[in-house]
Amino acid sequence: xxxxxxxxxPQLDTELRFHIDELIEANIAGGMAPQEARRQAMIEFGGTxxxxxxxxxxxxVAILDNTLADVRAAFRFARKSPSFSMAVILTLALGIGAxxxxxxxxxxxxxxPLPFPDGDQLMRMRQSDRRAKDSWSAVAPVRLEDWxxxxxxxxxxxxxxxxxxxxxxxxxxxxxxxxxVAPRFLEVWGVAxxxxxxxxxxxxxxxxxxxxxxxxxxxxxRFGADPHAIGRTLRFGKYSxxxxxVMPASFLFPERGVDLWSPVPVxxxxxxxxxEAWYAVxxxxxxxxxxxxxxxxxxxVQASLGRAYPTTDADLNVIVDPLKEITVGGVRGxxxxxxxxxxxxxxxxxxxxxxxxxxxxxxxxxEIAIRFSLGASRARVVSQLLTEALLLALCGAALGxxxxxxxxxLFRALAxxxxxxxxxxxxxxxxxxxxxxxxxxxxLCALFxxxxxxxxxxxxxxxxxxxxxxxxxxxxxxxxxxVQVALAVTLLSxxxxxxxxxxxLGRVSPGFETSHILTFHVTATWGETNDMKGLRQRIxxxxxxxxAVPGVEDAATSGTLPGVPEHNQTEFRVVExxxxxxxxxxxxxxxxxxxxxxxxxxPLVAGEVCRVTPTSLSGVVNRSFxxxxxxxxxxxxxHLLLPGVPSLPPIEIRGIVGDARETGINMAPxxxxxxxxxxxxxxxxxxxxxxxxxxxxxxxxxxxxxxxxPGRSVFDxxxxxxxxxxxxxxxxxxxxxxxxxxxxxxxxxxxGLYGTLSYLVGVRRRETGLRLALGARRGQILRHxxxxxxxxxxxxxxxxxxxAAALTRLIAGMLYGVSPSDAPTLSGVILLVIAVAxxxxxxxxxxxxxxxxxxxxRDE
Amino acid sequence: MxxxxxxxxxxxxxxxxxKVVALGPVHGYGISLRIRQISKDVLRxxxxxxxxxxxxxxxxxxxxxxxGESDNGRQARFxxxxxxGRKQLAAEETNWRRLAEAIGxxxxxxx
Numbered sequence: 001x002x003x004x005x006x007x008x009x010p011q012l013d014t015e016l017r018f019h020i021d022e023l024i025e026a027n028i029a030g031g032m033a034p035q036e037a038r039r040q041a042m043i044e045f046g047g048t049x050x051x052x053x054x055x056x057x058x059x060x061v062a063i064l065d066n067t068l069a070d071v072r073a074a075f076r077f078a079r080k081s082p083s084f085s086m087a088v089i090l091t092l093a094l095g096i097g098a099x100x101x102x103x104x105x106x107x108x109x110x111x112x113p114l115p116f117p118d119g120d121q122l123m124r125m126r127q128s129d130r131r132a133k134d135s136w137s138a139v140a141p142v143r144l145e146d147w148x149x150x151x152x153x154x155x156x157x158x159x160x161x162x163x164x165x166x167x168x169x170x171x172x173x174x175x176x177x178x179x180x181v182a183p184r185f186l187e188v189w190g191v192a193x194x195x196x197x198x199x200x201x202x203x204x205x206x207x208x209x210x211x212x213x214x215x216x217x218x219x220x221x222r223f224g225a226d227p228h229a230i231g232r233t234l235r236f237g238k239y240s241x242x243x244x245x246v247m248p249a250s251f252l253f254p255e256r257g258v259d260l261w262s263p264v265p266v267x268x269x270x271x272x273x274x275x276e277a278w279y280a281v282x283x284x285x286x287x288x289x290x291x292x293x294x295x296x297x298x299x300x301v302q303a304s305l306g307r308a309y310p311t312t313d314a315d316l317n318v319i320v321d322p323l324k325e326i327t328v329g330g331v332r333g334x335x336x337x338x339x340x341x342x343x344x345x346x347x348x349x350x351x352x353x354x355x356x357x358x359x360x361x362x363x364x365x366x367e368i369a370i371r372f373s374l375g376a377s378r379a380r381v382v383s384q385l386l387t388e389a390l391l392l393a394l395c396g397a398a399l400g401x402x403x404x405x406x407x408x409x410l411f412r413a414l415a416x417x418x419x420x421x422x423x424x425x426x427x428x429x430x431x432x433x434x435x436x437x438x439x440x441x442x443x444l445c446a447l448f449x450x451x452x453x454x455x456x457x458x459x460x461x462x463x464x465x466x467x468x469x470x471x472x473x474x475x476x477x478x479x480x481x482x483v484q485v486a487l488a489v490t491l492l493s494x495x496x497x498x499x500x501x502x503x504x505l506g507r508v509s510p511g512f513e514t515s516h517i518l519t520f521h522v523t524a525t526w527g528e529t530n531d532m533k534g535l536r537q538r539i540x541x542x543x544x545x546x547x548a549v550p551g552v553e554d555a556a557t558s559g560t561l562p563g564v565p566e567h568n569q570t571e572f573r574v575v576e577x578x579x580x581x582x583x584x585x586x587x588x589x590x591x592x593x594x595x596x597x598x599x600x601x602x603p604l605v606a607g608e609v610c611r612v613t614p615t616s617l618s619g620v621v622n623r624s625f626x627x628x629x630x631x632x633x634x635x636x637x638x639h640l641l642l643p644g645v646p647s648l649p650p651i652e653i654r655g656i657v658g659d660a661r662e663t664g665i666n667m668a669p670x671x672x673x674x675x676x677x678x679x680x681x682x683x684x685x686x687x688x689x690x691x692x693x694x695x696x697x698x699x700x701x702x703x704x705x706x707x708x709x710p711g712r713s714v715f716d717x718x719x720x721x722x723x724x725x726x727x728x729x730x731x732x733x734x735x736x737x738x739x740x741x742x743x744x745x746x747x748x749x750x751x752g753l754y755g756t757l758s759y760l761v762g763v764r765r766r767e768t769g770l771r772l773a774l775g776a777r778r779g780q781i782l783r784h785x786x787x788x789x790x791x792x793x794x795x796x797x798x799x800x801x802x803x804a805a806a807l808t809r810l811i812a813g814m815l816y817g818v819s820p821s822d823a824p825t826l827s828g829v830i831l832l833v834i835a836v837a838x839x840x841x842x843x844x845x846x847x848x849x850x851x852x853x854x855x856x857x858r859d860e
Numbered sequence: 861m862x863x864x865x866x867x868x869x870x871x872x873x874x875x876x877x878x879k880v881v882a883l884g885p886v887h888g889y890g891i892s893l894r895i896r897q898i899s900k901d902v903l904r905x906x907x908x909x910x911x912x913x914x915x916x917x918x919x920x921x922x923x924x925x926x927x928g929e930s931d932n933g934r935q936a937r938f939x940x941x942x943x944x945g946r947k948q949l950a951a952e953e954t955n956w957r958r959l960a961e962a963i964g965x966x967x968x969x970x971x
Contacts, residue, residue, distance in 0.1 A: 015888065015937045018930070019907065022889040025932075046908050054908070058915040377920070 008059060012052050020045050066380065070387035077388045078395075084360065085392055088353050091748065092396025095349030096437045097403025098342045098741065104408050104430050105415075106335050108423040114324050115250060115423060117190035118287075122323040123294060125157070125281040127302075130315045138277040143313070144182055145266055146305055147281070153289045153297040156184040159279025160254050160261075164683065166523040166713050169235040170222065175523055175715045176259040178212075178236075183266060188284045189253065195219075196230045196245025199263045203244070206265035210241030216249035218259040234260070237525065237711065252422065254280065270530070274312040275647065282323060295320045311646075327419045334734045337811060341491055341741045346441065348487045348745050352752040353445040355480040357389065359759045361453035368453055382450045389446030390438070397438035401431065414736075417729050452476075474763070477756045478788070482796040484749035488742070489800025489833055494808055495742035496825040497815055498735040504817030505728070511660030511669060512562055512600040516553075517687055517720035518694035519561060522705055523712050524682035532679070536612075539679045541708060543593065546688055549704050551697040553689040556595040559680035562687075563724040565664035572673060574630070575639040575650050585629050587621075587671040588663060589642075593678030597657055599689045607636040607655030610676035617648070618676050620655040625671035640673060651675060665724060666816045687720065694719040731814070746833060749796075750840040757789050757844040768848050769856025782849040789841025790834070797830050873905065873913050875956060878941065878949040881923050887936040888914060914939060922948050 020041050027037035078085045113119035125147070127139050139147075139159060148157040159182040167176045186198050193213055203211040212234060214222075223229035233240045241262060252258075264271060264278075271278075285294055298318040306314040361368075371381050405426050415421055522542060528535045539557060546555040560566050570589040596602075597609055597620075610618040619640070626635050639650035651673070659669035678684070690697050698717045705714050725732070761768070768781055808820040818825060880886065880894050891914075892905050917923045922945030930936040941949070 011937075014935055016907075016911070018887065018934055018936045019889045019892075021934065022930075044907075046906065051908050051911055054912045055915050058912055058919060 008056075012055055016045075016048055016051065020048075066383065067387070070384045071391070073384055074388040074391040078391055081360075084356065085395075088356060088389075088392045089396045089399060091349045091352055092393055092438075092441055093399035093403055094744065094748075095342075095346040096397050096400030096434060096441065097407060098744070099339075099346045099437055100400060100404035100430060100434045101407030101411060102335070102339050102342045103433055104404060104424050104426065105411055105418075105421075106339055107429060107433075108425065109328050109418065109420045110332060110335060112423070114327070114420075116253075118284075119324065120322065121155075121285040121287070121289075122188070123154075123283045123285060123291065124321050124323045124326045125283055125298065126319045126321075127277075128317045128319055130317055139279045139281045140274050140276045141182065141264065141266065141271040141278055142274055143305070144279055144281055147283075147298060147301055147318070148184070150301045150304070151294075151297050153286055153294040154283040155286050156187050157281060157283035158182045158184045158188045159281040160185065161278050161280060162255055162258060163526060164521060164523050164715060165236050165525055166711060167234050167236060168711065169233060169240075173711065173713055174222075175713045176218065177255070177257045179254055179258045179261045180264045181261050182264060182279055185261065185263070188282055189251070190284070191248065191251050193245030194248040195227060196243070199244065204263050204265055206268040208265065210239060211244045211262065212241045213245045213247055213261040214243055215247055215251070215259050219246045237527075254282075256422075274309055275645075283320075291320055291322060331418055331730060333814065334730055337494075337814070338734065338737055338741075340807075340810075341494065341738055344487050344491050345741050345745050345748070346437070347444070348484050348748050348752075350441050350444040351480050351484045351487070352748055352755075353389075353441075354449055355477050355484075355752055355756050357446055357449040358452065358477050358480070359756070361385075361449050362763070364453070372454075378454050381454045385450035385453065386442060386446050389450075390442045393438040393442040393445070394435075396441070397434050400437070401426070401434050404430070404434065415730070415733050417726065474760055477759070478792045481749070481753050481756050482792045482799065484752045485793050485796025485833060485837065486800035486803060488745040488749040489797050489829060490803045490807060491738075491742040491745045492829045492833065493800070493804035493826055494811055495735070495738040496829050497808060497811065497818055497820060497822060498738055500818045500822060500825050501814070501816040502728075502732065502735050505666055508661070508665055508817075510563055510665050511658055512602050512662075514563060514721045514724050516690050516692075516694060517599070518690055518697060518701075518717065519720050519723055520686050520698075520701065520714050520717040521683055522686065522714055526682060528682045533614075535682055536679050538709075539593075539684070540612075542686075542705065543595065543678065545704050545708050546686070546701065549688075549697060549700040551691050551700060553691055554595055554599040555686065555688045556599040557593040557678045557684040557686055558596055559591040559677075559684055560662070561685050561720070561723055562600055562660065562662050563665050563720070564727045565667070567663055570673070571643050573641045573643055574635075575641055577638075587625055587629075587673045589673050589675060590662060591675045591677040591680035591684075593684075594676055596674070596687070599687055600660070601689075602660050603658040605656045605658055606634070607653075609657075610654045610674070612676050612678060617651045618654050619651045620657050620674050620676075621653055622657050622669065622672045622674075623659050624669050625673060626656050628671050664727065666728075694721075734814070746836055749833075750836045753789055753793065753837055754840040754843065757785060757841055758847070760788070761785060761844045761848040764848075765851055766856055768851045769853045772851060773853035773857065778849040781851075782845045785845035785848045786838070786841050789845070790837060793834060793837035793841075797833055800833075801826065801830070872956070873909060874917060875949065875952040876903070876905075877910075877913055877917060878922060878945055878952070881939050882941045882946070882949060885928070885938040885940040887930060887938050889936075891939070917945070921945070 023041035023044060024034075024037045027040050028034060030037075032040065114122060116122060125139070127137060127143070129137070138161065141159075144157060144159050148154070151157070160179045162177055162179045165176055165178050166173045168174075183204050186192065192198065194216070196213070199211050199213075202208040214229070214234075219225060219229055223232070230243055230245065232243050234243065247261070283294075285291075295318070298320055302313065302316055302318045306316065368381055371384075372378075408424055408426060412421055412424055524535075528538075543555050543557065546552055560568070568589050569586055572585040572587055572589075574585065594609055594611060597604060604620075605623055607620070610620050612618075621635060629635075635653045636655060638653050640653060641650050642648050657674070660672075661667060661669055662672060663670060688694075688697065688701070695717070701717070702714050705712055772778070772781065804826070805821065812820050876895055877891060880891050880898075883894075886894070888907075888910060892907065892910055895903050895905050914923070914925075918925050918939070922942055923939045924942050925937050925939050927935060928938045
């Protein structure tokens with residue numbers, strides 16, 4: 001710009017001097033003396049400098065000047081009509097705020113890599129048994145070492161498992177969560193301790209010195225963040241271990257609640273079996289390696305292991321998934337659903353504002369006409385109208401950022417169980433996103449009204465009288481209202497279906513009684529499995545003393561919680577029947593203590609409840625199992641084998657129990673085999689049935705457990721109803737949020753309808769007055785405007801239903817007990833929207849009917 | 861020089877410039893000269909209005925400018941009509957005729 005300006009200056013000089021020279025020459029030709037000719041020419045020409053300045057002005061109308069002028073005008077405009085500005089700003093703040101808040105969750109949870117160096121290189125590996133479909137399990141330590149040694153695509157592979165323990169070096173025993181980790185743990189994560197050091201090689205050998213890394217949280221809680229905590233010892237039962245380091249506060253894997261990490265020696269005698277399933281396995285890919293290559297590599301490795309160890313490894317597959325996928329894959333659908341709904345909400349807000357701007361443009365017709373007549377180009381006028389909208393949108397976005405901040409905090413509080421929820425925050429990425437939202441909103445809301453307002457240029461706008469405005473623009477405004485109604489109906493349909501599913505879920509009879517059950521754990525270690533007899537005796541003793549606690553009716557243990565989604569599909573074989581390869585017996589396997597059925601009130605259908613005997617195994621099956629796999633003959637007295645666990649003796653079926661929705665309230669009961677085993681692991685779930693409110697016996701249980709074994713603590717004391725509810729926490733949160741967005745959408749749409757209709761009533765006041773003066777009845781006027789509002793809403797509803805039919809298919813997988821085209825839900829939605837629309841139309845319609853003809857005619 | 865000089869109506873200067881430029885490439889001095897000659901000395905355009913108007917019209921793309929040599933060999937800026945300018949001129953001419961006719965009618969009847 002400056003370059004061109006400098007370039008122009010001599011040109012201006014030359015052009016003007018030419019004119020003066022011509023004048024002088026003409027004067028000389030007319031007979032004047034040269035001196036006089038020059039003087040006259042100067043007089044005639046006028047002030048050269050003044051003209052030059054004017055010429056500069058013509059050219060100076062460059063981008064920067066224009067923009068500044070636009071911004072100034074926009075501020076003037078915003079101040080001049082505060083209520084309009086506030087309406088736009090608040091609507092946008094709501095729309096952009098909700099959108100940014102959900103985007104912050106999407107960004108933190110789904111879009112960003114995991115919070116580790118090159119987090120996308122981290123893979124989760126599992127082994128699956130080809131014979132048991134859909135089943136996978138943890139990995140034996142020796143196999144993990146084989147994978148790590150034989151592969152060519154990973155930098156390193158490690159693993160971990162967690163267990164809860166009692167730490168007793170302090171004044172009181174404390175329950176801590178320990179992650180026992182395979183070698184190379186920190187190497188795989190790419191994270192170093194913030195204080196102290198990683199495990200030393202001799203600490204990774206069996207019989208070497210014990211060592212633990214502690215979490216930042218534990219460090220602050222127990223040692224008040226004292227740097228001298230390094231070197232102190234922690235005590236677990238008979239063993240003491242030394243603290244060698246503190247992990248950074250941001251290191252929350254594998255689980256949020258982990259307090260300490262300790263290594264498991266590879267050469268420990270108890271870690272040599274290929275059938276032990278211990279580790280969740282994590283590997284870090286070499287740079288540039290993609291998951292499919294790693295999959296092929298590990299498949300080759302496992303195939304050669306299968307040849308080396310045919311009995312244990314021949315039937316195993318390796319599953320490799322990006323760790324991020326495993327971590328966040330479960331909530332992806334819900335988050336995108338929410339994002340979709342807030343985007344619809346923002347679209348409604350924009351449509352609303354577009355209608356407002358259209359109405360506004362009518363009032364400004366005169367102003368625009370004047371601008372044109374003063375020589376403004378259409379681009380200039382459009383750019384000014386857009387700048388006005390942009391200013392409002394930026395204010396809305398700034399406010400929206402505040403809304404998003406609040407909403408993100410609320411979201412974190414509501415969705416504590418969501419993976420990576422602690423990573424949600426407001427940062428420059430979100431600020432940029434919010435800004436982009438404001439830009440998009442400006443274009444969406446303002447571009448079209450601006451072009452319409454300036455259509456036809458000078459002649460058009462002057463010709464258009466401001467008097468009667470029953471033009472196509474009003475039809476357009478009504479159409480925009482229809483669009484809002486349609487989008488609101490779409491959102492409300494989705495929300496309605498989710499709410500209905502939730503209701504259906506509450507109505508299901510699960511086949512067991514969740515009320516009056518308290519669940520908890522008692523600290524234990526896997527080391528106790530060295531003495532299975534002692535472990536069984538301990539659990540049995542605990543169960544017996546629990547039954548003696550006042551208020552407790554019955555007590556049981558179970559490897560899994562009833563009603564909380566968890567699958568354990570296992571293949572079974574009936575010993576007495578010929579094996580039929582075409583018809584494999586697949587069933588859920590659950591380990592429970594004999595008292596489980598009485599405690600959970602699962603009825604016995606035939607035979608008797610199983611017993612725990614030291615020499616043989618017994619179990620019961622549910623009705624589905626009996627009906628599916630042995631409809632003709634009774635199964636009682638027969639024996640089941642698990643082909644996947646050849647070492648397990650046959651299980652005698654002693655009875656048949658009723659079907660229960662053990663794998664989730666929303667899942668139909670599956671064929672299930674209950675194995676009678678009160679100690680499937682040292683730390684099973686304890687379940688007690690109480691006479692009164694479950695939590696009322698918590699203190700008694702604590703006291704009793706301390707009484708029989710002072711070294712153990714009771715933790716995770718939670719009523720079963722809450723556990724089952726928590727299993728649907730994400731579902732519930734999603735439903736609540738979607739319902740909230742949908743209701744916001746409906747109120748925005750009704751505001752849009754009200755605003756537009758009020759505007760139309762205002763514009764047509766003169767016409768209405770005239771009609772009344774000519775004898776129209778007030779009822780007719782009322783009906784006319786009411787029908788206009790209702791008509792457009794009905795069209796919107798129809799379009800919304802069409803849109804909903806297309807979109808609710810996306811959430812079909814999230815529905816339970818209702819179909820995406822559930823008639824009661826959809827008709828309820830329509831009724832609600834029409835009722836709201838009727839109210840929103842009635843007020844302006846009544847105002848129209850109250851117009852005083854005399855008043856209007858006098859105003860003329 | 862006649863003392864009766866008529867004021868130009870607001871907005872008509874642009875039309876006159878376009879009309880003159882439509883006759884062929886011409887410099888600023890030439891334009892002022894021709895308006896004076898054709899109007900038989902009734903209309904005289906001030907240089908203070910002429911040049912801003914020329915530059916404005918150029919900026920709107922109705923006329924185009926380029927440097928060239930005048931009859932007496934001096935550097936001068938010549939203006940010529942663009943195709944958009946031609947359209948604009950036609951529109952303004954029609955508009956003007958209608959207006960003039962209307963005003964004429966009123967003056968006739970008022971007589």
